[in-house]
Amino acid sequence: MTKLISSEKNIEKILPHFITHQTPKEFSVHKQIPLDDPDLYINREISWLSFNERVLTEAENKTVPLLERLKFCVIFSSNLDEFFMVRLSGLLRLVAQPSAHDYDDEESEETLDEVAIKVRGLLKRISKCLHSQILPELANYNISIAEVTELTRTEEEKLDSHFESQVFPVLTPLAIDPAHPFPYLSNLSLYLAVTFEGISENGEPLLALVEIPQKISRLIPISQKTYKHRYFLLDELIKNYMPSLFPWTKVTGAYAFRVTRNLDYQLLDNEVKDLMKSIEFELKDREQKEVVRLEYEKNMPDWLRNKLAAVLDLDSSDLYEIEGMINIRDLAPLLKIERVDSHLKDAAFNPRLNLNLADANRDIFEIIRERDILLHHPYDSFASVLDFLRSAAKDDKVLAIKQTLYRSGGDSPIIEALSNAAERGKQVTVVVELKARFDEANNIEWAKKLERAGAHVVFGFIDLKTHVKCTLVVRKEKNNYLQKYVHLSTGNYNSSTAKLYTDIGHLTSDPIICDDIANLFNFITGFNILRDQDITSLKIPHFEKIKVAPFRLREQIIQMIDTEKRKHSKENPGHIIFKMNSLVDIKLCQALYRASQKGVKIDLIIRGVCILKPDIIGVSENISVISVIDRYLEHSRIYWFKNGGDPIIYCGSADLMERNLDRRIEVLWPIEASELKSKLTNILNNYLLDNCKSHEMQCDGTYIRNQPLPNEKVFRCQDKFIENARRYGIKSIAYDLAIKPLLEKKDFDRIPERFIPSLVVEEIKPKNIKKKKKK
Secondary structure, eight states: OOOOOOOSTTGGGGOOGGGSOSSOOOOSOGGGSOTTOGGGBOOHHHHHHHHHHHHHHHHHOTTSOHHHHHHHHHHHHHHHHHIIIIIHHHHHHHHTSTTOBOTTOOBHHHHHHHHHHHHHHHHHHHHHIIIIIIHHHHHTTTEEEOOGGGOOHHHHHHHHHHIIIIIGGGOOEEEEBTTBOOOOOOTTOEEEEEEEEEEOTTSOEEEEEEEOOTTSOSEEEEEEETTEEEEEEHHHHHHHTHHHHOTTSOEEEEEEEEEEEOOOOOOOGGGOSOHHHHHHHHHHHHTTSOEEEEEEETTOOHHHHHHHHHHHTOOGGGEEEESSOSOGGGGGGGGGOOOOBTTTSOOOOOOBBOGGGOOTTSOHHHHHHHOOEEEEETTBOTHHHHHHHHHHHHOTTEEEEEEEESOOOSSOHHHHHHHHHHHTTOEEEEEEOTTSTTOHHHHHHHHHHHHHHTOEEEOOOSSSEEOOEEEEEEEEOGGGOEEEEEEEESSOSOTTGGGTEEEEEEEEOOHHHHHHHHHHHHHHHSOOTTTTSOGGGSOOOOOSSOEEETSSHHHHHHHHHHHHHHHOOSSSOOEEEEEESOBOOHHHHHHHHHHHHHTOEEEEEESSOBOBOOOOTTTTTTEEEEEEOSSSEEOOOEEEEOGGGSOEEEEESOOBSHHHHHSEEEEEEEEOSHHHHHHHHHHHHHHHHOSSSEEEEOTTSOEEEOOOOTTOOOOOHHHHHHHHHHHHSBOOSOHHHHSSOOSSGGGGGSOOGGGOGGGOOOOOOOBOOOOOOOO
């Protein structure tokens, strides 16, 4: 049995079955199996839907606390919206090309049919899960969404007042007739189609539309007490007051629906003169793009559904009947309900300060000069990254700060720190990626704010997204020596997602890595030499340690896989572990297949899409694929090679996808300090040990949840990470306070509150509160 190097005692006793399969086999028949055979690969879109199905299984899992299950329902709904706005839109574009096909050689039209069937099945499951299980159970804990028939007289009066004062003035009824053409429908907005008694002059049923205001919360609180949260839906309220909107005729029905539009866009390099203006134009233009999905409530009459489909130019395959609530994402406010109850929420965890960075009296740059520091978010607080930036902003010795921004979120303390540094006279250069999907508007605003503060703002390349996450600080030190410091990360500089996503961060003063990152920034901010040129014809910038896409990153990873294959022997078998979000690149899949055929053991930890098939005789019997779905979204990318017993480890921003390898600026950087290599090895080990939240991929692309074997202990890797953080980290004040923007410039010059012992958060253990008895 092969296993990772680990400091855990007796770890082999609890190894799950999927990494204790037979000794890796070496095949002599691999030359007879063409690795470009489409049957060796899974359709990308179907694999994506399988990922969302795994999210759904967490919502269906009755061992998960109820509000956590609701969270997974919200994530499922959000994921599916994005799938239709982006992935499905791409498929529809392929249908227009007669030769278009996917990796598994299915025609795109057949894939669309398969997608529709799969989605309909998932929608039935999510509806049953939400309306038959989660919401009724939440009602037992006094968290409920009331029906009209359940309202008390007092609640009715409260809703009357709310409608008259807060809702009615905002509503706009829109009649549909020859004088009033069908109005524009906003993407993902909820509408009510209203029917009336009688018919129009042209013989068609009378029809009007009412848009549900997006600026008003869909959940109307009608009872808010410490242990009682009761709501009523805004659309149901408007339905009940529909006669007041149309007093001149009799309303016979009101039916909810919403449309999803294609939000994908492509910028043509030779047509873009001002990238920011081009993106702003696209943001306005894409709202007018074609509709790709119509969702409608179950009891909508057939004639009305058909009319909407005809007006929107949709086929029957684009229509999705929804049982229950359309747009589950509107239930997200329920997740903010504070309840210390193990039936409702996971045990609270407040991110810890990394032990190496917890001394507020020490200069952070002095600490980084002494040793490299590895941060495992969200267990290590992202506040440490903010401290690094804020220290650079206020340090008189710091001359320059350079940073890439992909998704920085809303009220960003990162932007605040960079702006403060620029206002203090430091040279601040920020590479803002304007093409980060669904964050374009945010990034445009941040770019303008940074420019106003005096920072140099660069937008990178038109045809390449800058996806790398790195910060460079240049500081004048003893004898006027210019010392560089670097922070690299697998995740975004986004303080909101940093408490929800698992990522790896690295603080270093390694001179070679620092020089590499300096050269990378010079490349990105310099003249755009990629415009109108074939990238393969360019002279590749020189990087000593880091590996950079789109400059032969694929070939370099394949070379490392092949090296592991060459070093493999029966006495010292090879081993590869990759952790990432998606594996889609077919050349890398083939390299992994070849290594498996040689006998190299390969463990893949892939949260989302994976087109590679494990356990195919003669091809991938030495490959296992697992996906971990838990309270934190797995986002880190780690590439581990046994290398004969002296592991080679890279972390980075890149998944193994064509877009990351060919159409993005990405970086993989080496982890070389033995202490950090050991820490990462143990992190990977814990993922492979998980027998609670991991799902193992089968050779047909389906997944089975791993469960403990008889007499085997339950092992949940994210719980282990929390346990380690509590054991080795330093307590902090509440995370949301630790990362909040500092409103006054003087706050930059004081000791951060998170270092004051009297203000730290003591986590309250969840209680097992009995639910109320049913009458």
